[in-house]
Amino acid sequence: MKKLITAALALLMTVNIAFAQDKKKPAEGKKATTEQTKSEAPKKKDGTPDMRYKENKAAKSEGPKKKDGTPDMRYKENKDAKEKKDKKTTTTTKKAA
Numbered sequence: 001m002k003k004l005i006t007a008a009l010a011l012l013m014t015v016n017i018a019f020a021q022d023k024k025k026p027a028e029g030k031k032a033t034t035e036q037t038k039s040e041a042p043k044k045k046d047g048t049p050d051m052r053y054k055e056n057k058a059a060k061s062e063g064p065k066k067k068d069g070t071p072d073m074r075y076k077e078n079k080d081a082k083e084k085k086d087k088k089t090t091t092t093t094k095k096a097a
Helices: 001-018 030-040 054-061 077-097
Strands: none
Touching: none
16 A cells, blocks of 8 residues: 555656646746836837937947946047037038027
C-alpha cells in the first residue's frame, strides 16, 4: 500500500511540475500598447521614433547639455541648431514686415 501511495504522489508531483512550467505569453498587440504608454514619445510599430511628433523631432536635434539643462555651445550640434533656429525666426519676421 505504501508503494501505491508513493507512486501516486510522485505522479502528482511530476504532473504539477509539468504544468507549472507552461506560462502564457502576453499578446503582442497588448505589449506594444503598454510600451507606448511607458515611453514619453510615440514610436512606430518597428520601435523607431515617429518623426511626425514634436517630441521626437526635438529629441533628435538636441546635442549635449550642461548640468543646468541648457545646450552646451562648445559642441557643433548645438551651434548648428541655434543657427537654424535663428534663420527661421528672421525669415518669419521678414515675411510679417
